[in-house]
Amino acid sequence: VSPASSHTSPDVCAVSTSPNPACTPKRPLTAFQLEPKAKVSDACASYADLDSLNTKLYPYIRNLANNTDFFSYYRLNLYDKQCPFWNDENGLCGNIACAVTTLENETQIPQIWRAEKLSRLEGPKAQHPGRKQQRERQRPLLDQLGAGVGESCVVEYDDECDDRDYCVPEDETASGKGDYVSLAENPERFTGYSGEGAHQVWEAIYRENCFSRPATSGSGVGVPGSSAPFPALSQNQAQAAMDFKQVMKAHDRQEAIKSGSPDEGLDDEEECLEKRVFYRVISGMHASISTHLCHDYLNQTTGEWGPNLECYKERLHEHPERISNLYFNYALVLRAVGKLRDYVQDYTFCTGDSEQDQITKDMIKKLAGAIPAGPQIFDESVMFTDHTADGISLKEDFRNRFRNVSRIMDCVGCDKCRLWGKIQTNGFGTALKVLFEFGNDDAGVEKPLLRRTELVALINTLDKISAAMKALERFRNMMIAERDGTEVVDEASLPQASPAEMAASLDELDDFVDTASNATIAEQSLTDVFWEEFGLVFRAWVYVLKSWVGAPKKLTSIALSELTRLWDYWLGKPMRPRSWEFKGPDFREL
Numbered sequence: 001v002s003p004a005s006s007h008t009s010p011d012v013c014a015v016s017t018s019p020n021p022a023c024t025p026k027r028p029l030t031a032f033q034l035e036p037k038a039k040v041s042d043a044c045a046s047y048a049d050l051d052s053l054n055t056k057l058y059p060y061i062r063n064l065a066n067n068t069d070f071f072s073y074y075r076l077n078l079y080d081k082q083c084p085f086w087n088d089e090n091g092l093c094g095n096i097a098c099a100v101t102t103l104e105n106e107t108q109i110p111q112i113w114r115a116e117k118l119s120r121l122e123g124p125k126a127q128h129p130g131r132k133q134q135r136e137r138q139r140p141l142l143d144q145l146g147a148g149v150g151e152s153c154v155v156e157y158d159d160e161c162d163d164r165d166y167c168v169p170e171d172e173t174a175s176g177k178g179d180y181v182s183l184a185e186n187p188e189r190f191t192g193y194s195g196e197g198a199h200q201v202w203e204a205i206y207r208e209n210c211f212s213r214p215a216t217s218g219s220g221v222g223v224p225g226s227s228a229p230f231p232a233l234s235q236n237q238a239q240a241a242m243d244f245k246q247v248m249k250a251h252d253r254q255e256a257i258k259s260g261s262p263d264e265g266l267d268d269e270e271e272c273l274e275k276r277v278f279y280r281v282i283s284g285m286h287a288s289i290s291t292h293l294c295h296d297y298l299n300q301t302t303g304e305w306g307p308n309l310e311c312y313k314e315r316l317h318e319h320p321e322r323i324s325n326l327y328f329n330y331a332l333v334l335r336a337v338g339k340l341r342d343y344v345q346d347y348t349f350c351t352g353d354s355e356q357d358q359i360t361k362d363m364i365k366k367l368a369g370a371i372p373a374g375p376q377i378f379d380e381s382v383m384f385t386d387h388t389a390d391g392i393s394l395k396e397d398f399r400n401r402f403r404n405v406s407r408i409m410d411c412v413g414c415d416k417c418r419l420w421g422k423i424q425t426n427g428f429g430t431a432l433k434v435l436f437e438f439g440n441d442d443a444g445v446e447k448p449l450l451r452r453t454e455l456v457a458l459i460n461t462l463d464k465i466s467a468a469m470k471a472l473e474r475f476r477n478m479m480i481a482e483r484d485g486t487e488v489v490d491e492a493s494l495p496q497a498s499p500a501e502m503a504a505s506l507d508e509l510d511d512f513v514d515t516a517s518n519a520t521i522a523e524q525s526l527t528d529v530f531w532e533e534f535g536l537v538f539r540a541w542v543y544v545l546k547s548w549v550g551a552p553k554k555l556t557s558i559a560l561s562e563l564t565r566l567w568d569y570w571l572g573k574p575m576r577p578r579s580w581e582f583k584g585p586d587f588r589e590l
């Protein structure tokens, strides 16, 4: 299956089973849905809500992830695990030499820019200490990460596995305890990893983990069964949900017939919310990775790092559904972090270092407290309400498949990509664990323990999505500047804070928490809607007028460009590529 065909969004069953009125029924995904006020489908907040929340939280999340010892080091087994899915013998390419080869003419570019070099981990590393050293707790990492690092915040004390995990725990094997690496020194950015190796991994992630029909469960690790639809809803609600599902299916079928594509998969009753959510998590993670690599891109001509607008256009701007999936992930992970508010109260972040422990705890408590409580952003309670006939729950199937994705990460042939791939799958796994195993805020549910690596992965995953949303904002400004021929007004680069600045940012968040705790995501009044529509119409008029005014200049440059091409042709030279194209208007430009 080619990547393109296997990755079309399985958004075929827009089931609105949600009892939460803030969750609107889902429409098929189009660019229209990226209008700021539109709700992110399957989540409960709009793009604008999430953007404004992120503007407040972003510097704070950055600080937490990058400037606390607890959250800026990660333990993982990066080198000793074999890809369990393929090897060279069966003809599929899975080794590093094969995967990291795609910069053209590697030998002619300076060593430092070569993919192999770019993909390597940097900074200090420390080996996981033995149990005896852990027990003594006096600098158990023997200063390997540097003298200034609070080691009691970084070391993960070995404990038992929990069968409610969504990921393969990093300390799974007795022999491979892994290394500690600095996340701040290994930012997620362009590495040059691409080609067959990278595609194979993405394909495996999408293909091996797509939920199959009950009768053909062979490809994944889980065993999907047939689920009874909507047993947790009242009869009327269930009927309404079924009716809605039928209407959406009929619509999708019509669309498929119109577009001439086969009706494959549309009759699959089992293709619903949870399965779509699974796809969206993966695709949103892929979109976040693409955003980071386009935003922190190496220009191999100048040797400078910076945003690459063409990369953004190709991978994201032209695929609004990918951007939508990234926003969806933000809503999901944010909701999970918000749910940790009470949990972290008694959590020990740094054994023996009460000052650092308190700072870290305060920061995460404030962050969790600033996230609107309840299902205003994401309502997990509508998921996993049904059970399969043979007792295997959809949740278990979902969990198994997620574990499989985290195993596939061992097949990534670039160290830095593997590091961030593993962290993010662990981060999403932890978010799912918190959402679906922690009960709802109260309820006396016994909460499973979260390992240090899980918390670190969760916060760093949130940091990655949050930074990706900021990068997308910057790209949007660059697009507008390119269109209008103006300069981009660049925001300050990412914050690097000292402890004093961190304390100040705590105060700022305090103010925000006060406002946020009273606020709900506001329902719009009729007047708001009127002015919003009015503004839209007005901006559309201005847009059309501007286009008319700019038309003579544009037509002249098109004519010139075509004449130059004709001249090339006349001289028998290779024709230079067209510098213009036809494009419909984009709602985001309004």
Ligand SMILES: Cc1cc2nc3c(=O)[nH]c(=O)nc-3n(C[C@H](O)[C@H](O)[C@H](O)COP(=O)(O)OP(=O)(O)OC[C@H]3O[C@@H](n4cnc5c(N)ncnc54)[C@H](O)[C@@H]3O)c2cc1C
Residues within 6 Å of the ligand: 003, 004, 007, 188, 189, 190, 191, 192, 193, 194, 195, 198, 199, 201, 202, 282, 283, 284, 285, 286, 287, 289, 290, 293, 322, 409, 412, 416, 417, 418, 420, 421
């Ligand atoms: C786990 C992992 C981590 C990586 N981390 C990095 C990194 O840190 N830095 C770096 O430079 N490279 C990284 N890569 C490589 C990078 O993701 C791309 O594979 C590479 O840049 C080649 O890009 P491409 O344009 O060929 O398409 P790819 O991104 O490889 O995508 C393959 C196909 O998937 C589909 N697709 C793309 N995006 C989406 C989406 N969001 N949702 C659904 N379908 C989609 C498209 O059909 C596309 O043709 C990583 C790869 C993996 C597997």
